[in-house]
Amino acid sequence: MxxxxxxxxxxxxxxxxxxxxxxxxxxxxxxxxxxxxxxxxxxxxxxxxxxxxxxxxGMADMHVHLNWDGGPDPRRKVIEEGSKIAILRAYKNAMDHLRIGVTTLLDVGSMDDLAIDLSTAIKNGVITGPNVYSTGRIICIIGGHGAGLGYEISGPGDALRATRTLIKNGADLLKIAATSGAYGAFGAEKLESIQLDPEEIRTITSEAGKYRIKVNAHALNLDGIRNCVNNGVSIIHHGAFLDKETARLMKQKGVSLVPTLLVYQKLSEKVPGVMPEAIKKASEVIKHHKDAFLNAMEAGVKIAGGTDAYSPNFGGFPRIIDEAILMGEYGMSNQEVLRSITINAAELLENDKTSGxxxxxxxxxxxxxxxxxxxxxxxxxxxxxxxxxxxxx
Ligand SMILES: [Zn+2]
CATH class of the missing domain: 2.30.40.10 (Urease, subunit C, domain 1)
Known part of the structure; x- marks a missing residue:
């Protein structure tokens, strides 16, 4: 036609x-x-x-959790419901994106690797949907960020097993939790803590590198970001405490940033049902996030737009346009913002020959x-x- x-x-x-x-x-x-x-x-x-x-x-969102609902406690909800309901929600959420012109999604953490199945069903023509790239489960430490739904590891042996298992299951990229996060209440989830050790990170990136599979990292604090940049991670997500020196190192090593600015603002709102620790930590993050974003821009780090869509208190709808508007408000030019939600994302996913x-x-x-x-x-x-x-x- x-x-x-x-x-x-x-x-x-x-x-x-x-x-x-x-x-x-x-x-x-x-x-x-x-x-x-x-x-x-x-x-x-x-x-x-x-x-x-x-x-x-078509636009891209480089950080979504399609199986979640954006309510006060999405992780608990999917655990209660189970992965069969969760994959149906993931499909609905993917289609909501497509309808407003978001044609490419990177899912960076789903229960039972279900976003890989969603992506495969779309690729094989079982269902129609946008381009979904998926990391499957998050690789994290025992009790770390993503625990409960993630692949919880301890030591390089476990790291290798997790990497090979996710690649076997069909992950397009991998996602690790290098530091604690705001949404998480286990003992290890302190904002200043490093989680995966450098040796574990290196094991994951070098194994994934054999198959040219890129590793994404959740990293908030500076030590955790440095561990990623120095040990083969390709894309840092959040980067809340990024300083000028480390931003320059990112640029030098070709490491990109997906800042997800809006999600921490939303999470810091005092909404009933959202875990109080998360609200407190998000309030701390937003004090530093704008500076970190500007440091990355100034150093010339490649930035791609992502939201953390369907996270706690983030709403059950696509948010990349709201994120784009906020990136503009924080000081990025409108043209750069447009690049970050189109061609930059395509380059990170290496699909820029066909899209972006x-x-x-x-x-x-x-x-x-x-x-x-x-x-x-x-x-x-x-x-x-x-x-x-x-x-x-
Ligand atoms: Zn996330």
Whole structure:
């Protein structure tokens, strides 16, 4: 099926340039031609009038937990319900993203590796859904961040076993908890604690490296971040206490950051049912997070947008656009924010040959917006239409 989209303003997320009054030819789900004005109409295509909308590529959220519900205590909820209900919720949550134009998701922690099954079902065409990349369970220390749902290890032998098991199960990337977190109440969950040891981290990254599988790390405090940067981790998530020197080291070693700024603000609200320790720790994190984010920006660290969607008190709906708006408020330029939720994410996932920007040869994942998102990031909320692999959603 051929489709011609005409009369649109195409946003180049790489340069920030806008190509006005353009047309896009889509053949078998791929962009095959982009032109100013109108294109020829080969093979009697369906014509979509873009009505002078702005078109951006499908967006990405690089930190979601699709099996959770965003209520006060999602971990307890999935444990009570079990993984059969949880995978159905994960599917619903993935589709909610697709409908607003988020076409790529990285799930960084699910019970029983269920996000791997969701991803496989989509890849194999059992169900339709966005691109879901999954790490399966989080690898953490016994009683550490992610304990209860994660793969709890102790020592390099365990680390190797966990890594090989997750790769066997089909993880696209891995996720480790290098430090404690805000959401967690076991004894080891002190904000200042390091959790996985450098030797355990090195074991995981070197084994995963054999298969060119990248390792993501949950890391809040500085010592934990350093342990990751010095031991082969590719992507730091949260990075709440990142200082200038370590940011420069990240840049030097090509380590990227997914900051997840909004989730700690939401978690710090005093909402009944959310564990008091989490509220207290999140309140501490938000005092430092903006500086850490600015340190990363200043050092030129590659930043990709992610939310921690479906975490406690975060709501049962997609949040990447709210995160994008906050990144802008914290001092990132609108164009950089757009990059971070499109092409930067694609580069981190190594799928930038097929997605992340509107270019000939890439998949036709297009989000139509009533107004220009480079002028105002709030315009990302004015979605009028989503096309995913050439098909209108
Ligand atoms: Zn998370």
């Amino acid at each position: 051929n489709v011609v989209v005409k009369n649109v303003n195409i946003v180049d997320v790489k340069s920030g340039a806008i190509s006005e009054n353009s047309s896009i030819l889509i053949q078998d789900g791929q962009i095959t031609e982009i032109d100013k004005g109108s294109l020829g109409l080969p093979g009697n295509p369906r014509v979509i009038d873009g009505e002078n909308n702005y078109v951006i590529p 920007s509107i270019e000939k040869g890439k998949e036709a994942d297009l989000v139509f917006l009533k107004d220009n998102p480079i002028k105002d990031l709030k315009n990302l909320k004015k979605v009028t239409k989503v096309i995913f692999r050439g098909i209108e959603i």
